[in-house]
Amino acid sequence: MNQRGRLHPISIAIREISDIFGRMGFGIAYGPELEDEWHNFTALNVPADHPARDMQDTFWIKNDPGHVLRTHATSVTMRSLEEMSKTGATEMRMINPGKVFRNEATDMTHEAQFYQLDGFAVGPTGTVTLANLKGTFDRFYREYFGPNTKVRFRPSFFGFTEPSVEIDVWFEAPGKGGRWLETAGAGMLHPNVLRNAGLDPEKTQGFAFGGGLERLLMVKYGIPDVRLFHSGDIRFVYGFEEKKV
Amino acid sequence: MKISRNWLQKYFEKPLPNAEDIADALTFHAFEIEEQQGDSMDVKVLPNRAADCLCHRGIAKELSAILDVPMKKDPLREVLPEFPRTSALSVEVEDSQKCQRYMGALVRGVKIGPSPDWLCEALESVGQRSINNVVDATNYVMLNIGQPLHAFDAANLAQKDGTYKITVRVTDKVSETVDLLSVGEIIPQEGTLLITDGNSSKPLAIAGIKGGSQAGVTENTTDLIVESANFDGTMIRRTAQALKLITDASLRFQNRPSPELCAYGMRDVLSLITEIAGGEVEGVTDAYPACQERSREVSVSLSRINGVLGSDFSKEEVENVFKRLDLDTKTNGETFIVTPPFERIDLTPPAGGPEDLAEEAGRVLGYDQVPATELPPVSNEPNHARYRGIEKVKDFLVEKGFTEISTQSFAKDGEVMLANPLDKNMPALRASLDENMKKALAQAVYSAPLVFTPNEKPKLFEIGTIFTKDSEKLEVKTSEPISDLPAIQDDKNYIPQQYQLGSYQQFSVYPFITRDIALWVPSGTNASDVGKLIQNTAGELLVRTPYKFDEFSKDGKTSFAFSLIFQSFDRTLTDEEINVVIAGISEALKGEGYEVR
Numbered sequence: 001m002n003q004r005g006r007l008h009p010i011s012i013a014i015r016e017i018s019d020i021f022g023r024m025g026f027g028i029a030y031g032p033e034l035e036d037e038w039h040n041f042t043a044l045n046v047p048a049d050h051p052a053r054d055m056q057d058t059f060w061i062k063n064d065p066g067h068v069l070r071t072h073a074t075s076v077t078m079r080s081l082e083e084m085s086k087t088g089a090t091e092m093r094m095i096n097p098g099k100v101f102r103n104e105a106t107d108m109t110h111e112a113q114f115y116q117l118d119g120f121a122v123g124p125t126g127t128v129t130l131a132n133l134k135g136t137f138d139r140f141y142r143e144y145f146g147p148n149t150k151v152r153f154r155p156s157f158f159g160f161t162e163p164s165v166e167i168d169v170w171f172e173a174p175g176k177g178g179r180w181l182e183t184a185g186a187g188m189l190h191p192n193v194l195r196n197a198g199l200d201p202e203k204t205q206g207f208a209f210g211g212g213l214e215r216l217l218m219v220k221y222g223i224p225d226v227r228l229f230h231s232g233d234i235r236f237v238y239g240f241e242e243k244k245v
Numbered sequence: 246m247k248i249s250r251n252w253l254q255k256y257f258e259k260p261l262p263n264a265e266d267i268a269d270a271l272t273f274h275a276f277e278i279e280e281q282q283g284d285s286m287d288v289k290v291l292p293n294r295a296a297d298c299l300c301h302r303g304i305a306k307e308l309s310a311i312l313d314v315p316m317k318k319d320p321l322r323e324v325l326p327e328f329p330r331t332s333a334l335s336v337e338v339e340d341s342q343k344c345q346r347y348m349g350a351l352v353r354g355v356k357i358g359p360s361p362d363w364l365c366e367a368l369e370s371v372g373q374r375s376i377n378n379v380v381d382a383t384n385y386v387m388l389n390i391g392q393p394l395h396a397f398d399a400a401n402l403a404q405k406d407g408t409y410k411i412t413v414r415v416t417d418k419v420s421e422t423v424d425l426l427s428v429g430e431i432i433p434q435e436g437t438l439l440i441t442d443g444n445s446s447k448p449l450a451i452a453g454i455k456g457g458s459q460a461g462v463t464e465n466t467t468d469l470i471v472e473s474a475n476f477d478g479t480m481i482r483r484t485a486q487a488l489k490l491i492t493d494a495s496l497r498f499q500n501r502p503s504p505e506l507c508a509y510g511m512r513d514v515l516s517l518i519t520e521i522a523g524g525e526v527e528g529v530t531d532a533y534p535a536c537q538e539r540s541r542e543v544s545v546s547l548s549r550i551n552g553v554l555g556s557d558f559s560k561e562e563v564e565n566v567f568k569r570l571d572l573d574t575k576t577n578g579e580t581f582i583v584t585p586p587f588e589r590i591d592l593t594p595p596a597g598g599p600e601d602l603a604e605e606a607g608r609v610l611g612y613d614q615v616p617a618t619e620l621p622p623v624s625n626e627p628n629h630a631r632y633r634g635i636e637k638v639k640d641f642l643v644e645k646g647f648t649e650i651s652t653q654s655f656a657k658d659g660e661v662m663l664a665n666p667l668d669k670n671m672p673a674l675r676a677s678l679d680e681n682m683k684k685a686l687a688q689a690v691y692s693a694p695l696v697f698t699p700n701e702k703p704k705l706f707e708i709g710t711i712f713t714k715d716s717e718k719l720e721v722k723t724s725e726p727i728s729d730l731p732a733i734q735d736d737k738n739y740i741p742q743q744y745q746l747g748s749y750q751q752f753s754v755y756p757f758i759t760r761d762i763a764l765w766v767p768s769g770t771n772a773s774d775v776g777k778l779i780q781n782t783a784g785e786l787l788v789r790t791p792y793k794f795d796e797f798s799k800d801g802k803t804s805f806a807f808s809l810i811f812q813s814f815d816r817t818l819t820d821e822e823i824n825v826v827i828a829g830i831s832e833a834l835k836g837e838g839y840e841v842r
Contacts, residue, residue, distance in 0.1 A: 003646035003701045003704075004644065004646060005642060005643040005645065005646050005647040005704065006649060007639060007649050008649040008650060009746060010651060011649060012743075012744045012746060014632075015636060015741050015742075015743055015744075016743060018629065018632060024619070025620065025623035025627055027628035027629060028628070028629050029631075030631060030632075032717055033654070033710050034712060034717050049478075049479040049482075054486070059664075059666075059667075060663070061663065062661075062663060062664045063662075064661075069663075069674075093623065099710070101654075112655075112667050113653060121620060126552040127621070129552065129553060129554060129556075130553060130554045130555050130615055131554065131556065131616045131618040132618050132620045134555075134612075134618070135617040135618040135620065136619070136620060138617040139619060151617065152612070152613065153613075154272060154273055154277065155274065155275060155604075155608040155612070157291040157293045162600040162603075162604055163553070163600065163608065164604070188553055188600065188603075190600065191598065191600060205552070205553070221747075222749050223749045224749075224751055230653055231652075232650045232653075232685035232688065233650075233692070234648050234688075234689045234692060234703060235695060235696060235752040237648055237650065238648075239750050240747055240748070240749055240750070241747030241748075242744050242746055243745045244743070244744055244745075245743040245745050
């Protein structure tokens with residue numbers, strides 16, 4: 001009997017998303033889950049006394065005060081930007097799919113560990129703009145969710161971007177009406193972040209984004225509880241009809 | 246923060262749009278609205294604007310800019326009065342880092358009583374309770390312009406040579422108790438900043454967080470010491486957290502409002518107290534050691550704004566936005582030289598810069614005005630080698646019949662321990678995937694009949710990060726050995742298999758029951774027809790299609806054996822009720838002339 005296995009839906013999603021972003025010139029980057037404070041906070045313009053650095057939001061490592069479990073995959077963006085500055089590259093686009101950690105109580109929509117789809121695009125000043133961020137997500141959502149999606153921005157705040165926006169997508173679930181869903185935080189990389197990577201913010205400019213990956217899947221496939229993803233339960237993995245493409 | 250539309254209306258001649266439209270205007274140009282009920286809305290003020298927008302005046306200012314409707318008055322633009330000075334109140338600030346400014350006012354001859362209706366209604370409209378006229382006045386001014394205020398009963402402070410003295414100092418080394426209003430006695434951590442009676446050294450309040458009972462305003466109070474101060478945001482946040490005492494005052498101070506605001510708060514609260522509680526202001530003492538005039542200028546060019554946003558805004562449009570936001574703007578050709586007002590610390594260097602001005606232009610004009618423009622093509626092939634290398638191993642395992650699982654990174658034991666685990670039983674980071682694999686396999690063996698056919702067996706794999714003393718790495722773990730498993734290696738040419746998934750069907754959490762049914766049928770009978778008959782008769786408790794696991798022929802007859810699985814979404818099934826279902830199936834099969842064995 002030729003038994004065939006199955007991929008976890010997170011893997012399937014990362015492949016689909018990597019394909020879409022790949023066609024827009026994005027590479028795929030990975031970085032450590034146990035991260036130093038510099039890449040997770042300081043370099044990303046999150047000041048030393050910021051609430052995010054308090055014990056209740058972030059997992060800290062015992063007897064190793066300078067290290068945390070990364071709270072976002074933006075730390076990988078920081079590492080790529082440092083790489084750019086080292087190699088002298090003038091443009092780069094990457095997505096960073098990976099596990100991140102938040103020290104918060106879990107429920108149907110919150111997990112202390114989940115995947116984030118983080119990423120960035122930078123280029124010479126004036127070439128990568130907020131309009132390009134919109135264009136990128138407009139295309140990503142159309143290809144991932146279907147042709148009827150729309151994208152809108154709302155003002156937001158993150159230390160590492162300025163301006164900062166929330167990205168909402170208009171999604172029509174099969175059999176249900178359409179609705180706006182908050183899917184990612186994003187914005188133009190803050191000049192301090194570029195500077196911290198050793199890049200010149202007068203010459204380099206770009207956008208960064210990040211959002212929960214499970215949430216996208218929950219919306220797309222109607223998954224009721226985020227805790228199913230990393231439960232190790234095969235009944236979850238087999239809860240979908242699967243078709244090779 | 247709760248905001249009332251009626252309260253906002255006080256700032257405008259023209260009637261404001263209804264609360265829903267206000268909520269929309271704020272959502273798309275300033276802040277998200279968490280909840281909107283009638284005329285009241287809960288505004289989620291962004292962290293960078295919490296210094297100036299945790300109040301009705303701040304939200305009114307935003308609305309004025311967004312809707313392009315002028316404010317009829319702006320308390321922060323009205324010239325400050327010369328406060329009378331007094332020698333009857335002195336103020337001492339021991340650490341100007343922790344307390345940037347302390348204004349105290351001595352008011353004599355007030356009459357404590359109920360507040361006028363308009364004030365009670367205003368407070369109620371944002372979910373606050375009226376206490377008495379003086380306390381209400383301090384709360385109202387805070388909710389109106391954002392400056393936290395406090396009133397002490399002067400009679401409970403000692404006088405020395407006819408002078409009251411406020412000393413702002415940290416707790417003594419010996420544990421000092423403070424009796425807090427509506428909280429009771431507490432012993433704050435060493436180093437907590439206190440407001441104390443400088444003559445008696447008694448604590449009066451935890452600075453910026455909560456007033457004490459020692460000098461609380463009561464119905465007998467006639468003389469007040471009114472405080473309008475500014476305390477260090479980080480200190481206030483940490484102290485409030487340590488005391489588990491998050492108050493309206495602490496929330497505002499932790500967002501670092503400008504110390505300039507103290508004087509506006511003092512002006513407004515003194516005017517309101519004397520209006521509704523009578524009394525006379527004897528004088529104001531202002532300790533403002535941190536006062537220094539700094540240049541607040543920021544400049545940005547039109548091309549930089551459009552270069553960041555990817556927009557095509559005109560000079561006039563941007564200039565108009567800055568005017569609507571009440572930013573003092575000079576132009577030099579295409580360059581805007583902006584001096585933000587004192588309360589906009591988010592736009593003032595070092596926090597603010599040209600990008601912040603680009604954001605102001607973008608959000609006020611509207612991000613819907615920013616086009617969606619695709620990125621230009623890149624010259625180099627994007628780097629997917631690592632990703633493809635990882636996915637190649639997954640595809641290999643799937644082809645060999647392995648199912649991918651994902652498990653938690655926290656573990657009972659490991660080499661790297663968390664300083665603050667969420668679950669005390671899982672204080673470590675996993676040093677291997679073994680433990681989780683064992684558990685997942687046991688669970689998979691149990692659930693196997695639900696997802697596998699009887700001749701398949703669960704084989705699992707996980708690719709996940711493990712943490713050892715000095716490093717972390719990606720490990721591949723399989724539930725059983727596999728001889729030719731390749732190592733993860735970068736591969737820029739491998740094309741991972743793509744899949745399409747249908748909607749998710751949630752499994753039942755209740756136990757399932759398996760039953761086999763075997764029967765003789767005439768040769769040539771189609772097994773799937775029999776299966777269908779079984780399925781239709783079994784009803785909704787049957788999960789999965791009946792699986793035919795055996796078939797043989799003898800003497801012109803064929804024997805089929807099917808395996809059936811029953812499970813309910815809302816209860817644990819009993820053998821008795823499944824016996825009934827099986828009996829029903831047998832009847833139906835016999836009805837077709839089949840012989841159930």
